[in-house]
Amino acid sequence: MKLARCELDNQKFWAVINVEKAIVKKITGVFALWGPSLTQSINEGVSADGEATLPFSGDVYPLDSVRLLPPIEPINRVVVAGANYSKHLAADFGLEAPSQPVAFLKAYGALIGPNDAIRYPPLTNELDHEVELVVVIGSGEIDFQNTLASVLGYTVGNDVSSRDLQRSGPKGIGMDLFAAKSQDKTTGLGPWIVTKDEFPAGNPVLRMTLTVDGDVRQDGTTKDMTWGVDELVSFVQQRSSFAAGDVMFTGSPEGVGQGTGLFLNAGELVEASIEGIGSLKNRVTQKQII
Numbered sequence: 518m519k520l521a522r523c524e525l526d527n528q529k530f531w532a533v534i535n536v537e538k539a540i541v542k543k544i545t546g547v548f549a550l551w552g553p554s555l556t557q558s559i560n561e562g563v564s565a566d567g568e569a570t571l572p573f574s575g576d577v578y579p580l581d582s583v584r585l586l587p588p589i590e591p592i593n594r595v596v597v598a599g600a601n602y603s604k605h606l607a608a609d610f611g612l613e614a615p616s617q618p619v620a621f622l623k624a625y626g627a628l629i630g631p632n633d634a635i636r637y638p639p640l641t642n643e644l645d646h647e648v649e650l651v652v653v654i655g656s657g658e659i660d661f662q663n664t665l666a667s668v669l670g671y672t673v674g675n676d677v678s679s680r681d682l683q684r685s686g687p688k689g690i691g692m693d694l695f696a697a698k699s700q701d702k703t704t705g706l707g708p709w710i711v712t713k714d715e716f717p718a719g720n721p722v723l724r725m726t727l728t729v730d731g732d733v734r735q736d737g738t739t740k741d742m743t744w745g746v747d748e749l750v751s752f753v754q755q756r757s758s759f760a761a762g763d764v765m766f767t768g769s770p771e772g773v774g775q776g777t778g779l780f781l782n783a784g785e786l787v788e789a790s791i792e793g794i795g796s797l798k799n800r801v802t803q804k805q806i807i
Contacts, residue, residue: 518568520544520670521709522590523583533568534580534709541583543576548590548762556655556669556761559714587628587706588653588672593762595623597676597698598749601742601768618744618752623676623766624699631673631707631797637783637804638700641679644781644801647769648727648789649674650739652746653710654763664750667759670712671721673797674766675705675789680775705789705797706764716793720745724792725770729785734777737770 519534523541531548532541544551551571558570589595600606600619629635637644655669676698683697698704716723720739727735744752749767753759774780781787783803790796 518712519709522586522588524586525578525583539580541578541580543574545572545574552669552761553656559712560666585708586630588710589764590762591625595625596753596763596765597621597623598765598767601744602770603743604771614743618749620753621694626701627699627704628706629702629799631705633799635677635787635799635801636702637802638679639805639807641682643680645678645680645774646727646781646787647676647678647773648725648735649676649766649769650791652765652767654759655761657760659754659759661751664747667750668713670710671794672707672710673789673791673794675797676766676769677703705799707797708795711794720747727789729787735770735772741770742768
């Protein structure tokens, strides 16, 4: 099942997407009202497609009539679990894998939808790309013996980063991840959530690619994660509790501009794709002026 957050006539709502029929079926209510029960039904295999648990409004719209928004509500958190691909760390940063996961928060205002423009922030000269598998938490009830039970599904992320700002932290303090990762309207998320019953059980093994104007910059697989989705959920939950509707980026494979020297430029079309989920197509704007 594909779940999207949509906008039509200035109204925002959740919907089930039928790509084959090119329609959206509107869901009534916020994620927290139906997300946990849908997650439970998928875990229990109660319904073949899970739709029986959803409160549909009865409204159906053409897919091309709605704008697809990032599939997360403003009240929810964006967690980023980075440094999760050893080849990425070695090739792009010259670093060894850390002994435990690294996690931090990204501002909601950094998010854009699957077809929105990437804003080129005024403070950076090194705008970088990172295709990532993004986990969607369906239930805040985390069972540490089976953390994947709390996962509703997965979506695509492009964790666009300002690398020069990332390195600008004061000596002895460390990287400035806030400036690097939370610039307004830079981070693609979407186009929808694909529920986990669409994939084999366990940690997903999916190919990820990112192109810039058709040139392949990243081509990797989630199989190369140092820590699986289950381990990342457990790590974060022990430090700050998840809520239904939160999302978690899970790291990026090698090939980013930090390692290749090929940073993003105004006018370029960036396409981040994950097999079985979909693609984000975002064009970079002209550099903003303060």
